[in-house]
Amino acid sequence: MKRMEIVQLGLGNVGRAVAQIILEERKRWLEELDLEVSYRAVSDTSGALVGEDLLPQAIRFKEKGGKLADLGTEPLEDVLVSDPEPGSIRVVVDLAVHGGTYDLDLLGIQNGSYLVLSNKGPLSGTTDQYEKLMKLLPDRLWHEATVGAGMPVISTINSLIASGDEIFEIQASPSGTLGFIMSAVEGGHSFSEAVRMAVELHYAEPDPRDDLSGLDVARKAIILARTMGREIEPGEIPYQSLVPDGLENVSQEEFMERLPEADEAFHDRLVSVEAGHMLRYLARIPKEGPVTVGLADTPVESPFGPISGPENVFDFHTRRYSDVTLTISGPGAGPERTASGVVFDLLDIARRVTRDEEE
Ligand SMILES: NC(=O)c1ccc[n+]([C@@H]2O[C@H](COP(=O)([O-])OP(=O)(O)OC[C@H]3O[C@@H](n4cnc5c(N)ncnc54)[C@H](OP(=O)(O)O)[C@@H]3O)[C@@H](O)[C@H]2O)c1
Numbered sequence: 469m470k471r472m473e474i475v476q477l478g479l480g481n482v483g484r485a486v487a488q489i490i491l492e493e494r495k496r497w498l499e500e501l502d503l504e505v506s507y508r509a510v511s512d513t514s515g516a517l518v519g520e521d522l523l524p525q526a527i528r529f530k531e532k533g534g535k536l537a538d539l540g541t542e543p544l545e546d547v548l549v550s551d552p553e554p555g556s557i558r559v560v561v562d563l564a565v566h567g568g569t570y571d572l573d574l575l576g577i578q579n580g581s582y583l584v585l586s587n588k589g590p591l592s593g594t595t596d597q598y599e600k601l602m603k604l605l606p607d608r609l610w611h612e613a614t615v616g617a618g619m620p621v622i623s624t625i626n627s628l629i630a631s632g633d634e635i636f637e638i639q640a641s642p643s644g645t646l647g648f649i650m651s652a653v654e655g656g657h658s659f660s661e662a663v664r665m666a667v668e669l670h671y672a673e674p675d676p677r678d679d680l681s682g683l684d685v686a687r688k689a690i691i692l693a694r695t696m697g698r699e700i701e702p703g704e705i706p707y708q709s710l711v712p713d714g715l716e717n718v719s720q721e722e723f724m725e726r727l728p729e730a731d732e733a734f735h736d737r738l739v740s741v742e743a744g745h746m747l748r749y750l751a752r753i754p755k756e757g758p759v760t761v762g763l764a765d766t767p768v769e770s771p772f773g774p775i776s777g778p779e780n781v782f783d784f785h786t787r788r789y790s791d792v793t794l795t796i797s798g799p800g801a802g803p804e805r806t807a808s809g810v811v812f813d814l815l816d817i818a819r820r821v822t823r824d825e826e827e
Pocket residue numbers: 477478479480481482483511512513514535563564565566568569586587588589613614617800801802803806
């Protein structure tokens with residue numbers, strides 16, 4: 469029997485969805501895959517809840533905005549340096565937000581853990597940080613959910629490379645929020661109306677500047693570039709922000725109130741689009757040369773033309789997919805779909821470990 473012990477960072481939207489799937493499915497995994505999955509600990513910013521007796525209660529508690537410290541926590545660092553149960557592999561599952569977990573992930577892997585991420589932060593820092601992580605983890609890193617949620621984007625890049633294909637360029641519309649806003653603007657809404665709609669439909673973060681700044685797309689572009697094998701510093705990607713000048717630091721209320729000030733300039737940009745093209749917010753990651761993130765006039769006849777809502781589109785131009793490109797599209801966000809990507813990774817680790825043991 470294979471035994472997997474999880475230390476999970478984050479019990480937010482994605483973290484709770486992952487824990488729910490594991491609690492619901494693990495009996496079947498034990499019967500069908502001979503795989504036993506248990507939780508060593510779950511953590512939030514207040515510390516680590518050790519063991520899994522209180523996990524169902526912790527999930528409900530976090531749904532209401534509680535802190536795990538109220539259920540009794542220990543320092544997460546202590547858990548990460550402890551040994552796994554004999555006969556178990558340990559997987560650190562980082563479902564926290566952005567920075568702040570790099571050192572914790574490092575501590576876990578220095579202690580022999582595998583690492584699964586939906587958090588883009590640890591893979592989108594400096595080249596030094598990235599290389600330090602990769603040196604320790606050449607065969608112990610899984611991160612499907614960092615880009616495209618549950619869609620097989622990272623595994624497609626890995627499979628293309630492993631099969632001997634050569635990726636010339638990836639073009640992507642990897643932000644559901646920006647995809648929605650661009651198609652709403654194209655449909656006749658003003659920029660400010662489109663942003664308001666994205667917030668009301670929960671496609672955008674409550675403060676839409678988190679999406680409009682382009683930073684999230686730039687982080688995904690770095691991860692795609694690095695997965696392709698490129699060495700790249702975050703500073704090499706001059707991403708275009710759609711946050712109007714002067715509204716970067718005002719309150720959220722003032723931002724929404726004053727957003728219509730930007731409508732005219734955005735409209736002017738829209739009418740300047742070449743015939744047969746549409747305005748899209750894209751990441752372009754060539755094999756060599758500058759990576760670009762920002763607004764681009766895009767042919768209507770491209771895979772990005774049909775975007776009409778919050779879907780993501782990834783288009784791979786490779787040696788084998790050159791006359792017709794390989795395109796993956798679908799919903800690129802949502803806690804349950806993202807959790808699926810994380811669970812695919814966990815099951816893939818279990819398969820890999822079994823195969824390695826048999827060899
Ligand atoms: N939601 C999606 O559709 C989606 C899709 C793809 C990728 N992702 C990525 O997945 C991650 C999780 O997203 P989410 O929507 O679940 O976010 P969320 O609801 O804000 O939850 C984040 C969780 O991480 C915890 N956390 C933050 N810093 C931590 C630290 N240093 N140590 C331990 N826990 C820490 C938070 O604790 P507190 O509760 O104490 O604040 C919270 O439980 C993010 O990185 C996001 O970018 C999300």
